[in-house]
Amino acid sequence: MKTNGANLLRILLERQGIDTIAGIPGGAILPFYDALHRSRIRHILTRHEQGAGFIAQGMARVTGRAAVALATSGPGATNLITAIADARLDSVPLVAITGQVPQALIGTDAFQEVDAYGLTLPITKHNFLVRSAAELMDVVPQAFAIAESGRPGPVAIDVPKDVQNATIEFEASDLPEPGRREGIAACADAAIDELASLLARAERPVLYLGGGVIAAGAADLARELAHRACAPVVSTLMALGAVPPEDPLFMGMLGMHGTKGTNQLLEEADLLFAIGARFDDRATGKVAEFCPRATIAHVDIDRAEIGKIKRPFLGLVGDAADVLRRLLARLEPAPRPAWCARAAHLRAAHPLRHPPCVEDPLHPVNVCRFLGESLAPDAIVTTDVGQHQMWMAQAYPVRRPRTFLTSGGLGTMGFGLPAAIGASLAAPGRRVVCVSGDGSILMNIQELATLAELDLPVAVVLFNNDHLGLVRQQQELFYNRRFEASRFHAAPDFAALARAFGIRGVRIDPLAGDPLGDLAAALAAPGPCLIDVPIHEGLNVLPMVPPGAANHQTIVETSTREVAHA
Amino acid sequence: MPEIRASRDVPTASRLTVLELRVRNHPGAMSHITGLFARRAFNLEAILCVPDPGDAGATSTMLLGVADEPRLEQVERQLEKLHDVLAVRQRPDLPADYFMGLLRPAPSVAG
Numbered sequence: 001m002k003t004n005g006a007n008l009l010r011i012l013l014e015r016q017g018i019d020t021i022a023g024i025p026g027g028a029i030l031p032f033y034d035a036l037h038r039s040r041i042r043h044i045l046t047r048h049e050q051g052a053g054f055i056a057q058g059m060a061r062v063t064g065r066a067a068v069a070l071a072t073s074g075p076g077a078t079n080l081i082t083a084i085a086d087a088r089l090d091s092v093p094l095v096a097i098t099g100q101v102p103q104a105l106i107g108t109d110a111f112q113e114v115d116a117y118g119l120t121l122p123i124t125k126h127n128f129l130v131r132s133a134a135e136l137m138d139v140v141p142q143a144f145a146i147a148e149s150g151r152p153g154p155v156a157i158d159v160p161k162d163v164q165n166a167t168i169e170f171e172a173s174d175l176p177e178p179g180r181r182e183g184i185a186a187c188a189d190a191a192i193d194e195l196a197s198l199l200a201r202a203e204r205p206v207l208y209l210g211g212g213v214i215a216a217g218a219a220d221l222a223r224e225l226a227h228r229a230c231a232p233v234v235s236t237l238m239a240l241g242a243v244p245p246e247d248p249l250f251m252g253m254l255g256m257h258g259t260k261g262t263n264q265l266l267e268e269a270d271l272l273f274a275i276g277a278r279f280d281d282r283a284t285g286k287v288a289e290f291c292p293r294a295t296i297a298h299v300d301i302d303r304a305e306i307g308k309i310k311r312p313f314l315g316l317v318g319d320a321a322d323v324l325r326r327l328l329a330r331l332e333p334a335p336r337p338a339w340c341a342r343a344a345h346l347r348a349a350h351p352l353r354h355p356p357c358v359e360d361p362l363h364p365v366n367v368c369r370f371l372g373e374s375l376a377p378d379a380i381v382t383t384d385v386g387q388h389q390m391w392m393a394q395a396y397p398v399r400r401p402r403t404f405l406t407s408g409g410l411g412t413m414g415f416g417l418p419a420a421i422g423a424s425l426a427a428p429g430r431r432v433v434c435v436s437g438d439g440s441i442l443m444n445i446q447e448l449a450t451l452a453e454l455d456l457p458v459a460v461v462l463f464n465n466d467h468l469g470l471v472r473q474q475q476e477l478f479y480n481r482r483f484e485a486s487r488f489h490a491a492p493d494f495a496a497l498a499r500a501f502g503i504r505g506v507r508i509d510p511l512a513g514d515p516l517g518d519l520a521a522a523l524a525a526p527g528p529c530l531i532d533v534p535i536h537e538g539l540n541v542l543p544m545v546p547p548g549a550a551n552h553q554t555i556v557e558t559s560t561r562e563v564a565h566a
Numbered sequence: 567m568p569e570i571r572a573s574r575d576v577p578t579a580s581r582l583t584v585l586e587l588r589v590r591n592h593p594g595a596m597s598h599i600t601g602l603f604a605r606r607a608f609n610l611e612a613i614l615c616v617p618d619p620g621d622a623g624a625t626s627t628m629l630l631g632v633a634d635e636p637r638l639e640q641v642e643r644q645l646e647k648l649h650d651v652l653a654v655r656q657r658p659d660l661p662a663d664y665f666m667g668l669l670r671p672a673p674s675v676a677g
């Protein structure tokens with residue numbers, strides 16, 4: 001068959017099983033868009049390339065499979081950068097394809113030329129600048145294999161326009177096999193034996209779960225291990241959903257916004273078993289004082305993570321599901337009644353502090369809990385970044401893996417709405433709720449137009465506090481209440497804004513008889529919507545460990561406002 | 567005014583470790599490797615890169631002179647993760663002044 005590079009790229013993506021791509025066209029990628037015209041691949045036209053990147057991420061985070069974002073050269077490529085960097089830090093499989101100026105013009109400062117290869121180099125797992133149409137045969141399957149194998153991550157492919165236009169002749173039999181996730185070598189039995197004996201000998205073990213547990217599909221195994229070993233479980237932001245919050249051994253999120261009881265438990269642990277977690281500073285606090293009494297065992301699929309921050313007593317490189325399955329096969333049940341009771345006590349003694357629902361129904365913790373009660377267990381929640389994100393992490397009961405999508409590593413405001421659109425595309429029929437802030441939502445508000453066009457069941461629940469809340473909180477706590485650039489003096493009418501985009505917009509009246517009932521009613525109506533929920537502006541997310549401090553130095557109570565609202 | 571110095575002391579030749587990398591030979595491989603060092607604020611003291619004989623230029627061998635500090639192990643592991651890097655090992659057999667020995671002054675032009 002005789003065709004051009006663009007069409008070959010289209011064929012290779014179809015063979016990868018790609019059915020949806022998000023992007024925005026432009027000169028340097030137009031040959032590929034022309035090829036898409038004949039394709040069964042559905043193209044989602046976004047309103048900003050960052051939106052396309054996060055829509056692809058939303059799809060990938062729900063399915064665990066690599067998704068594709070598309071942009072033209074120059075500004076298209078630079079607009080994708082944030083979403084690529086975000087995928088890197090949260091280990092999300094993403095394939096970003098950009099057009100590039102023709103090779104003859106590369107290096108001439110041509111119109112819309114930017115060194116996309118150089119720009120994506122430090123934020124991808126790997127990147128390619130394709131130099132001939134024939135190279136696509138290798139590059140495309142490799143890109144998907146790299147994105148999905150081992151520790152997942154983003155791969156960028158920059159395709160010059162002349163490569164897209166170049167004629168190529170090949171037989172169907174010349175087409176490569178699609179790139180697939182490749183397994184990694186299993187670790188030795190001896191290491192698993194040692195792990196089993198460490199666990200058996202421990203008196204106060206704690207499981208520390210990270211996003212790798214979800215990526216490996218090992219959530220059920222981790223929970224089984226917790227019960228077999230009577231080991232309480234702490235979770236990073238990225239692992240929420242691995243163990244349901246109703247589980248008596250679940251201690252919630254550790255670290256900066258973990259409860260005092262959870263961080264105290266880690267002080268007392270004598271064995272910390274980290275699974276697919278990377279000892280991020282938001283989780284560990286001051287590393288030297290993290291888990292001072294514990295021996296550390298660490299399983300990770302990425303060898304470079306073992307010992308990067310904390311040198312473990314035992315480090316295993318492997319797939320979490322494989323390691324846990326083999327571990328469970330040799331682990332006897334070990335009742336640790338005193339330790340389990342201690343965990344239960346710490347959990348009960350240090351609940352989140354918040355006013356009761358009857359007094360203050362729109363306190364963020366109450367709203368998060370209410371969302372947990374009113375949404376189906378398979379509903380998918382995305383968040384933006386800020387206080388609302390941390391309140392959700394603390395108080396929303398995430399019951400299943402891949403139902404809580406949040407920008408953990410990069411902490412990117414603007415993630416929530418496009419990620420929710422992507423999640424909805426990947427999980428048709430399920431309710432998707434984007435919990436956002438009045439700061440974050442404006443960072444990708446243009447995607448309401450995309451949402452209106454697609455008419456997906458995505459609801460934006462806006463925690464509206466007239467502030468960059470988390471910035472305001474840090475200024476209150478650590479900058480002696482010098483509030484600089486954290487307050488909005490003009491705010492849009494968000495419900496009206498949604499309506500202007502063609503989406504149902506609702507503002508919850510805090511003085512109405514039953515504001516949470518109004519919220520439920522707004523959520524229950526079908527189709528996309530934006531629900532503006534007024535939140536007290538002076539509230540803080542607590543507890544909070546000051547950045548750089550040890551986890552035991554957590555601040556549990558602060559402002560007078562807090563009390564005033566309580 | 568006090569003299570401004572780099573916060574990390576400059577490594578002396580005796581604290582240089584030589585890493586040997588086998589890499590896929592294509593434009594970009596070098597940027598991936600040097601970029602990794604730059605990103606981690608890790609000094610790269612010397613680089614030598616030679617195409618491997620016998621495989622039609624598909625791979626190269628690279629020798630890197632790097633400061634021997636505690637983070638070196640982490641950098642080695644990060645190097646191993648690069649798609650273009652096929653193998654990493656230390657070359658303790660090479661002397662610390664190995665690279666210096668390769669530098670030959672240009673012959674002076676007649677005059």
Ligand SMILES: Cc1ncc(C[n+]2csc(CCOP(=O)(O)OP(=O)(O)O)c2C)c(N)n1
Nearest residue numbers: 386387388411413437438439440468469470
């Ligand atoms: C793109 C980006 N810019 C800046 C920040 C720094 N930042 C972190 S939280 C925050 C405030 C978020 O405000 P809002 O979305 O209203 O959420 P709130 O904290 O009020 O719930 C800012 C500015 C960020 N995380 N991302």
